[in-house]
Amino acid sequence: MTAQPEQWIRNFVDGGFVDPDPGRAFPAVDPATGSAYARVHEADEELVDRAVRSARAALDAGWADSAVSARAALMRKVADRIEERFDEFVAAEIADTGKPITQARKLDVARAPMNFRAYADVVSAAGQDSFITETADGGRALNYAVRKPLGVVAIIVPWNLPLLLLTWKVAPALMSGNAVVVKPSEDTPATASLLAEVIAEVGVPRGVYNVVQGFGADSAGAFLTGHPGIDGVTFTGSSATGTHVMKTVAPRVRPVSLELGGKNAAVVFDDVDLGEAIDGLSRSIFTNTGQVCLCTERVYIQRGIFDDVVAGLVERAEKLRLGPPTDFDTTTGPLISQKHREKVQYYLDLAVQEGAQVLTGGGVPRMEGALAGGSWIEPTLWTGIANSARVMREEVFGPVAGLVPFDSEDEAIRLANDTEYGLAAAVWTNDLRRGHRVAQKMNVGMSWVNTWYLRDLRSPFGGVGLSGIGREGGEAALHFYTEPTNVCVAL
Numbered sequence: 228m229t230a231q232p233e234q235w236i237r238n239f240v241d242g243g244f245v246d247p248d249p250g251r252a253f254p255a256v257d258p259a260t261g262s263a264y265a266r267v268h269e270a271d272e273e274l275v276d277r278a279v280r281s282a283r284a285a286l287d288a289g290w291a292d293s294a295v296s297a298r299a300a301l302m303r304k305v306a307d308r309i310e311e312r313f314d315e316f317v318a319a320e321i322a323d324t325g326k327p328i329t330q331a332r333k334l335d336v337a338r339a340p341m342n343f344r345a346y347a348d349v350v351s352a353a354g355q356d357s358f359i360t361e362t363a364d365g366g367r368a369l370n371y372a373v374r375k376p377l378g379v380v381a382i383i384v385p386w387n388l389p390l391l392l393l394t395w396k397v398a399p400a401l402m403s404g405n406a407v408v409v410k411p412s413e414d415t416p417a418t419a420s421l422l423a424e425v426i427a428e429v430g431v432p433r434g435v436y437n438v439v440q441g442f443g444a445d446s447a448g449a450f451l452t453g454h455p456g457i458d459g460v461t462f463t464g465s466s467a468t469g470t471h472v473m474k475t476v477a478p479r480v481r482p483v484s485l486e487l488g489g490k491n492a493a494v495v496f497d498d499v500d501l502g503e504a505i506d507g508l509s510r511s512i513f514t515n516t517g518q519v520c521l522c523t524e525r526v527y528i529q530r531g532i533f534d535d536v537v538a539g540l541v542e543r544a545e546k547l548r549l550g551p552p553t554d555f556d557t558t559t560g561p562l563i564s565q566k567h568r569e570k571v572q573y574y575l576d577l578a579v580q581e582g583a584q585v586l587t588g589g590g591v592p593r594m595e596g597a598l599a600g601g602s603w604i605e606p607t608l609w610t611g612i613a614n615s616a617r618v619m620r621e622e623v624f625g626p627v628a629g630l631v632p633f634d635s636e637d638e639a640i641r642l643a644n645d646t647e648y649g650l651a652a653a654v655w656t657n658d659l660r661r662g663h664r665v666a667q668k669m670n671v672g673m674s675w676v677n678t679w680y681l682r683d684l685r686s687p688f689g690g691v692g693l694s695g696i697g698r699e700g701g702e703a704a705l706h707f708y709t710e711p712t713n714v715c716v717a718l
């Protein structure tokens with residue numbers, strides 16, 4: 228059930244929900260309508276402290292040393308229970324984000340149980356490094372590494388894929404024997420607290436999973452990252468906030484994993500299957516109203532097919548259906564907030580000042596009825612814009628892309644890599660060797676060929692440059708969520 232305006236979204240600390248403080252309430256807003264649908268209890272510093280201490284106590288009470296098989300069994304129960312309560316998670320995610328129900332069902336909520344099951348498998352199957360060492364005096368030794376949990380992990384997640392990104396971090400953290408304190412985005416508080424219900428229902432010990440609601444600066448986010456009791460921070464969000472988080476934990480030399488923004492390129496060669504490429508590009512530009520760190524915002528198209536690809540993309544953009552999130556025909560939701568719409572609108576205006584021709588979109592659509600109060604924006608495509616323009620260099624995080632022609636493979640690679648970000652790229656070509664060659668030359672953490680956002684949860688995920696530090700996903704996550712102790716035994 229979706230919460231009502233008088234209902235609370237509560238903090239979850241030490242195995243129980245905390246009675247809300249009406250003096251510390253902020254509204255949970257439905258971005259499709261702009262209306263508040265519940266109140267959220269903003270955690271104060273004392274509550275964040277209690278959450279961190281309770282996480283530590285849970286580790287000491289045995290969670291850190293618990294059997295991997297027992298943890299895996301619990302994570303599978305979490306997955307099963309999310310599936311049993313699937314519709315509640317979908318409703319909560321829609322209320323917070325306004326995203327279309329088809330996406331919430333197929334991507335966001337579907338991925339939550341997959342995340343728990345994938346890490347139950349990955350961690351259960353993970354081995355340890357070991358070496359037989361031959362010493363200079365003819366002796367031998369056995370070296371082996373024992374992986375131990377990092378400890379209390381702070382998990383800070385954004386609003387674009389709230390449950391997907393949260394569970395993508397909670398699952399490996401808990402499977403590795405850590406206890407967590409989670410700080411969801413102030414814009415999307417619901418599913419982290421709903422997950423707390425599931426965690427309690429399946430019997431995860433008290434203190435292992437805690438949720439503190441609130442904002443970043445001078446609020447729960449800053450209290451958490453600045454707390455001396457945390458052993459590491461995993462963060463997904465903007466590059467600016469990621470930098471700030473890194474500075475906050477630096478004096479205590481704690482590990483950070485940062486998954487930050489992108490200014491992702493797609494490169495389209497003239498040998499491609501046009502219809503397939505245009506469909507894929509359209510998905511990569513407009514999914515989640517462009518609010519995925521992996522979304523394409525720069526499209527480089529070989530000159531011979533430039534006009535056809537441009538026409539196809541404009542046609543696809545104009546067919547997108549903005550509408551009520553619960554309508555199964557809706558393809559495109561609102562932006563997350565009025566504040567974010569102001570940012571995207573700023574870039575739409577800037578593009579025009581920077582010389583762009585607006586092929587479609589470029590402003591705020593007229594929405595009817597309750598939707599008139601939502602933070603809607605038109606899917607927008609530009610041509611005639613230089614790679615040096617700010618709209619081609621800065622992350623907009625909306626349903627927008629600049630379309631640019633190129634002549635040679637080398638030029639396409641140079642243009643695509645001409646960015647301070649380095650998260651993802653997509654190469655569209657029917658030439659097998661060129662696909663591999665160009666994908667490998669992309670200066671990014673993830674390169675797709677003839678597809679986009681096709682995920683294998685065992686593969687490493689993360690970026691370079693302004694896009695982040697470290698990798699999560701599969702065994703890569705274990706390197707962040709555990710610390711090895713190497714044992715050397717003389718034989």
Ligand SMILES: NC(=O)C1=CN([C@@H]2O[C@H](COP(=O)(O)OP(=O)(O)OC[C@H]3O[C@@H](n4cnc5c(N)ncnc54)[C@H](O)[C@@H]3O)[C@@H](O)[C@H]2O)C=CC1
Pocket residue numbers: 383384385386387410411412413441442443444445447448449452463464465466468469471472486487488489519520567570622623624
């Ligand atoms: N996955 C991604 O790549 C994302 C990128 N963004 C980008 O960031 C821009 C700004 O969006 P925001 O919501 O403001 O992102 P943000 O990076 O500031 O927020 C992400 C999370 O960090 C928390 N946070 C903020 N300041 C903090 C602090 N000082 N200490 C600890 N936690 C803190 C927030 O409360 C939220 O939970 C967007 O326009 C978009 O360009 C936003 C969300 C996701």
Ligand SMILES: O=C(O)/C=C/C=C(\O)C(=O)O
Pocket residue numbers: 387388392395463464486518519520521682688
């Ligand atoms: O599929 C995933 O694991 C993650 C996808 C997207 C992000 O990380 C993001 O938008 O931040």
